[in-house]
Amino acid sequence: MVCIFGSGTVDLYHYDIILISDLKIFFMDKLFAEKIRKPISGYVILVLEVVVVAMAFMFMVGGVTAPGVVLWLLFIFLVRGLLVIPPNTAKVLLLFGKYEGTVRESGFFWMNPFYQRLTVSMRARNFESEQLKVNDKMGNPVLISMVLVWKVRDTYRASFEVDQYENFIKVQTDSAVRKLAASYPYDHFEDERAAVTLSTNFDEVNTSLERETAERLEIAGIEVVEARITHLSYAPEIAGAMLKRQQASAVVAARHKIVEGAVGMVEAALHLLSAKQIIELDEEKKAAMVSNLMVVLCGDRESQPVVNTGTLNH
Numbered sequence: 001m002v003c004i005f006g007s008g009t010v011d012l013y014h015y016d017i018i019l020i021s022d023l024k025i026f027f028m029d030k031l032f033a034e035k036i037r038k039p040i041s042g043y044v045i046l047v048l049e050v051v052v053v054a055m056a057f058m059f060m061v062g063g064v065t066a067p068g069v070v071l072w073l074l075f076i077f078l079v080r081g082l083l084v085i086p087p088n089t090a091k092v093l094l095l096f097g098k099y100e101g102t103v104r105e106s107g108f109f110w111m112n113p114f115y116q117r118l119t120v121s122m123r124a125r126n127f128e129s130e131q132l133k134v135n136d137k138m139g140n141p142v143l144i145s146m147v148l149v150w151k152v153r154d155t156y157r158a159s160f161e162v163d164q165y166e167n168f169i170k171v172q173t174d175s176a177v178r179k180l181a182a183s184y185p186y187d188h189f190e191d192e193r194a195a196v197t198l199s200t201n202f203d204e205v206n207t208s209l210e211r212e213t214a215e216r217l218e219i220a221g222i223e224v225v226e227a228r229i230t231h232l233s234y235a236p237e238i239a240g241a242m243l244k245r246q247q248a249s250a251v252v253a254a255r256h257k258i259v260e261g262a263v264g265m266v267e268a269a270l271h272l273l274s275a276k277q278i279i280e281l282d283e284e285k286k287a288a289m290v291s292n293l294m295v296v297l298c299g300d301r302e303s304q305p306v307v308n309t310g311t312l313n314h
Helices: 012-031 042-061 065-080 155-161 165-183 202-220 236-275 283-298
Strands: 002-005 008-011 082-085 089-095 098-103 107-110 116-121 125-128 132-135 141-152 222-234
Touching: 042 065, 042 082, 042 107, 065 082, 082 089, 089 155, 098 155, 116 155, 125 165, 132 165, 141 165, 141 202, 155 202, 165 202, 165 222, 202 222
Parallel strands: none
Antiparallel strands: 002 008, 082 107, 089 098, 089 116, 125 141, 132 141, 141 222
16 A cells, blocks of 8 residues: 655555564563562561461460461461562562562562572673684784673563573673674774774774674673773784884884984075075085985984095095
């Protein structure tokens, strides 16, 4: 079905498909998501247990056995439901295999004794990857490692969407590091036109790494607090060659700077001699002077002074 609005057309059939798909994803996320449960205070149940024990004792002493036994069974039932939850710890509740909710509050509580309780730490944790040998964008092998600061955001996804979420984090983090290294060159020597490199643009690289890692861990309900590179170097088999190349580039840059400064000094000397009319030099003498000054200023070794006892021509 197609509707015409002005000069444009809208395919309502495909629009409905997209809308239904988005709504399905939305409701699936709501269905398979963490449900927060607020348990009963454990202190209220504790007082009730004291009353039950007292009544059971009275019945037993009075010779009324049946009510006393029932009250003792009730006491045991109530005791088994008591639970202490420390700070930054959540309890995932299952009733005969069905997810019933998550308790995030810390304190002394009571809940159904038939609940199976899975403990999930909500504390921030560190993960430091091993040094991985990967190829950068230009194909050169590099050694790279990272540190990840993470914590559980959704206990349902962490418990049931993935198998052993801590191992899942390790595998996905290594995968994110490999993809990051393959996306950028190591430095500008590899690609002079590169806007971002691994060794110079730390903020951009770490931001990209954090975003990539967060996307991969979203399915497990993991929040990425921080992700950054802790080690970056060339692999040993090419480290020596790359070091020589960098040294050569540094020498060339230094030579260029020296020559640029020497030319300025020679120009200033010739201009000063001409302005003060100290000596008149023809083009040949100027060329000889420029050659001598450039040799002195650009040479690696100290110049040896030579005293000319003759004329300028000899």
